Structures are given as structure tokens and as C-alpha cells.
Amino acid sequence: MQAEPLFGQNQDELTSTVGGDTRRARQLWRALYRDRIATLDPLATRLRALLTAETEVGLPTIAQTAVSVDGTERYLIRLADGETIETVWMPEGEADGFDGRDLRNRGRLADQGYQRATICISSQVGCAVNCQFCLTAKLGVVMKAIGLIVQGIGIPASRITVSTSGIEPAIRRFAAETIRPNLALSLNAPNDAIREQVMPINRKWKIAELLEAVKTIPLGKRGWINVEYVLLGGINDQPEHALQVLELLRDIQAKVNLIVWNPGPEIAYRQPEPADVTRFHRILVDNGMPTFTRRPRGRDIYAACGQLKRTLEEPELVALS
Numbered sequence: 309m310q311a312e313p314l315f316g317q318n319q320d321e322l323t324s325t326v327g328g329d330t331r332r333a334r335q336l337w338r339a340l341y342r343d344r345i346a347t348l349d350p351l352a353t354r355l356r357a358l359l360t361a362e363t364e365v366g367l368p369t370i371a372q373t374a375v376s377v378d379g380t381e382r383y384l385i386r387l388a389d390g391e392t393i394e395t396v397w398m399p400e401g402e403a404d405g406f407d408g409r410d411l412r413n414r415g416r417l418a419d420q421g422y423q424r425a426t427i428c429i430s431s432q433v434g435c436a437v438n439c440q441f442c443l444t445a446k447l448g449v450v451m452k453a454i455g456l457i458v459q460g461i462g463i464p465a466s467r468i469t470v471s472t473s474g475i476e477p478a479i480r481r482f483a484a485e486t487i488r489p490n491l492a493l494s495l496n497a498p499n500d501a502i503r504e505q506v507m508p509i510n511r512k513w514k515i516a517e518l519l520e521a522v523k524t525i526p527l528g529k530r531g532w533i534n535v536e537y538v539l540l541g542g543i544n545d546q547p548e549h550a551l552q553v554l555e556l557l558r559d560i561q562a563k564v565n566l567i568v569w570n571p572g573p574e575i576a577y578r579q580p581e582p583a584d585v586t587r588f589h590r591i592l593v594d595n596g597m598p599t600f601t602r603r604p605r606g607r608d609i610y611a612a613c614g615q616l617k618r619t620l621e622e623p624e625l626v627a628l629s
């Protein structure tokens with residue numbers, strides 16, 4: 309019989325695991341997610357007695373690690389059931405004379421000249437959205453939600469960004485939450501025709517519907533919506549596209565993050581020309597849109613969305629040309 313992992317269970321699930329005892333379930337929750345126990349040994353005897361012999365903590369393990377010359381690190385993490393997900397850690401800021409390979413000590417991040425770091429975490433195994441520029445899409449559909457617990461590790465909601473491919477009802481639900489992280493909408497196209505090409509999910513929810521849903525999110529005076537836009541050479545990176553993006557976002561408090569597409573094996577797009585990236589950026593900025601162009605990170609280790617898992621599980625794909 310396969311051991312039943314505790315890690316990943318929410319409060320309700322833990323309550324049922326311990327036979328409905330809410331006090332013990334709370335203890336178990338704290339032990340798992342605050343004290344981060346690795347085995348059941350530290351649990352009180354009475355609590356342990358409520359668990360079956362097959363129960364285990366089931367902490368995920370790091371199956372593979374890859375470190376880029378730019379400091380980006382990516383991990384392939386194996387879950388208790390054997391499925392894998394990926395996580396990418398990116399130090400940010402400019403450190404003088406930085407060589408990413410030296411950045412091994414997270415505690416000394418500030419000493420190294422970095423102001424902060426960003427970590428991307430998967431919320432599910434595989435993905436059915438099938439964005440055409442993404443390697444995760446090519447992994448096929450496994451679709452298992454992962455219980456993400458970010459609270460309790462000292463990160464306020466305002467420092468967390470949830471990225472969505474554009475599921476209209478989910479955006480409306482998000483808008484109604486009392487504690488909300490930031491939202492990033494993966495727009496990636498200036499109109500429905502192109503978005504349908506690169507993100508088939510657009511056949512279900514059109515850009516206008518998504519933006520109407522986004523407008524229901526209470527932002528206050530200083531809040532904003534992050535709009536992610538992956539620039540694909542010759543597809544969505546031309547001046548007329550930038551003007552259409554401006555038009556779409558005209559009455560939304562938005563910041564645009566331009567992302568230069570990271571090439572991946574078996575994906576038939578090309579990187580945008582640097583001049584096209586600069587021009588796109590300029591058009592947005594000159595028209596008053598706060599815009600940031602993210603430099604590609606971890607290209608040497610395939611750190612873009614979905615690339616880790618695919619290339620580490622299928623090593624023959626790693627040959628970078």
C-alpha cells in the first residue's frame with residue numbers, strides 16, 4: 309500500500325486524516341508548515357497515534373538542480389507520488405563584478421549587491437492550457453493541483469504575484485478574495501486573432517472578457533495589474549502590436565512586463581530582434597505605460613516556464629545550439 313503523504317494536505321484534509329479532531333489537525337498543520345518537520349518523530353505521541361502506519365510526511369525532494377552563469381537556479385522537485393514540478397530562483401539587482409556561480413549563500417544576498425530574489429513556483433503538475441511558446445504545454449496533461457502554502461514563510465501577499473493565462477471566472481473569484489496577492493495576466497498578444505494562435509485558451513475567453521474581469525479587481529490608488537507579454541519574433545512584436553496593446557489597456561491601471569521569449573527545443577518560434585524589443589518598449593513608455601523588459605534569465609539552463617522539467621527528463625533535448 310502506498311504511504312499517504314501529509315505534506316500538501318489543507319486544514320480540512322488534515323482534520324479528516326486525524327479522524328475529525330480539529331485541535332490535533334491544527335497541531336499537525338503547525339508541525340508540517342511552520343516547524344517543517346521531516347519525519348513524524350517530533351509529533352506528540354497522542355497525535356501520532358491518530359495516524360495510520362502508512363502515513364508519512366512526504367516532503368518533496370530535489371531531483372535535479374541546474375545553476376546558470378547569471379545566478380538563476382532551477383530545481384526539479386519530486387513530489388511524494390513521483391510526479392515532478394519545477395521551481396526557478398532568480399537573484400535580482402546589479403552586483404558589481406557578479407559571477408552567478410559564486411552566489412551560493414542566500415543569507416548573504418544583500419552583501420552580494422542584490423536587492424531581492426524572485427522565486428517561481430508551479431501550482432500544478434503539467435498544464436492543459438497549451439500555450440504554443442511553452443515547454444510545459446508539450447509535457448502533456450497531468451493536471452494535478454498542488455497545495456501551495458506560501459503564507460507563514462514571511463512573505464506578505466503584496467510580494468506574491470499569481471500569474472494567470474486568463475481564466476475569466478477565476479479572475480472574478482480572485483477579485484472577490486479578501487486577501488489578494490498581485491495578479492499577473494499573461495496577455496502575450498495584441499488581439500484575439502494572434503492570442504488564439506499562441507494561447508488556444510483564448511478561444512474560450514476573449515481578451516475583452518478577461519479585461520472586463522480584471523477591472524473588477526479592487527486596486528486602490530497605488531495598485532496595478534501586471535500584464536505579461538512574451539515577445540515572439542515576427543508574431544506579436546511589431547509597432548502596430550504595441551499600439552494595439554496600449555489601446556487594450558487604456559483604462560486599466562497596468563504595468564507591462566515584456567519578456568523576451570527564451571527559445572526551447574521543438575518550439576517553432578524565433579526570438580525577437582533586439583531592435584524590435586527596444587522599439588516595442590519605447591512605444592509603450594512614450595505613451596505613458598509603465599513598462600519593464602525582463603532580460604532573459606537562465607538561458608543556459610533552460611529556465612523558462614516548463615523548460616526545466618522537459619529538458620531534465622528528456623536529456624537529449626538539452627543540446628543548446
Ligand code: SF4
Binds near residue numbers: 435437439442444
Ligand atoms: S505558459 Fe503557463 S499557462 Fe501556458 S502552457 Fe505554459 S505553463 Fe501552461
